[in-house]
Amino acid sequence: MRPATGWSGRFEAVIERPVKEPSAVYYTGVDLGTACVVLAVLDEHFRPVAGAFRYADVVRDGMVVDYIGAIRIVRELKEELEEKLGTELIYAAAAIPPGTDGLDSGAIKNVVQGAGFEITALPDEPTAANAVLNIKNGAVVDIGGGTTGISILKDGNVVYVADEPTGGTHFSLVISGAYKMDFSEAERYKRDEANHAELLPVLKPVIEKVASIISRHVAGRDVDGIYLVGGTCCLNGIEDIIQKKTGIPTYKPKNPMFVTPLGIARTCTQNAWD
DSSP: OOOOOHHHHHHHHHHHSOOOSOOSOOEEEEEEOSSEEEEEEEOTTSOEEEEEEEEOOSEETTEESOHHHHHHHHHHHHHHHHHHHTSOOOEEEEOBOTTOHHHHHHHHHHHHHHTTOEEEEOOBHHHHHHHHHOOSSEEEEEEOSSOEEEEEEETTEEEEEEEESOSHHHHHHHHHHHHTOOHHHHHHHHHOGGGHHHHHHHHHHHHHHHHHHHHHHHTTSOOOOEEEESGGGGSTTHHHHHHHHHOSOEEOOSOGGGHHHHHHHHTOOSSOOO
C-alpha cells in the first residue's frame, strides 16, 4: 500500500495561494523542526487552506534551544497567515519526537502558547504524520534535521515508538566536510534538488546508518512497508537506499517535508490540551 500523496500537493498550492473561503473554525499544525518551522492551516472540514514555513535554528536534536527565537518565528508566521486569511487563528497542535514527552513537551507547549495559540494536542511526530498517511500496518519513519523518529503501526494502532539522534544535520556535516563548505552553505546546497544526484553517493554511508537504525527497531516486528516523511527525505533516491539496506518496501510522498505538519493540524481540536 502506497501512502496518500494528494495532501502535500494541495498544501504546496495553498502556501502560494491561500483559500479565503469562510470557515467556522481553523485548525493549525505547528511543526518545530531542527531546520525548518512549518505552520499548516486546515478549515472546518480539515482541508488545507494556508501554510507558511521558515528555515531556522531554534531546535536541535528535537529540543528547543532558542525559546525566544522559536516564539518569535511562530508568532510571525501566525500573523502572516492571519493576514492572508483575514481571520484570527486560535487553535493549534504541535508535536514532539517519539519518546521525548518527559523532556521537551513543556517547552514546545509554551512556545505555541507564547505565540498566541491555544494548544489542543501534542502527539509524537510519526504518529501525527500517519494522520495523513493512514497506514494500517508498517513503520512511519520521520527523518528530520536532528533525529529519526519511528512509529510502528499494527491495525492502525501505534504499538512501538523510538527516536534516535541521526538526521539531516548529519547529512549537512558530511557535505560540509566533503566540499569544504561551512555548515550553513552545506544546508543550502543539500536543499537544491539539482545537486541531489551528485550528493547521493556522498551521503550513502549516513543514509545506510539511518537504514540500520530503522532495521534495528523493526526487527522481529510485522512491518510490511516503511513510509518516509520529514525534510531530510526530500533527497531524491534516499528511499531506494533504505529499501535496499532494510529489505523492506519503502515509500515516500511527493513532498515528505509537509506530511508531518499537515498530520499535526489534523490532530488539532477545539478542546484545550492539558
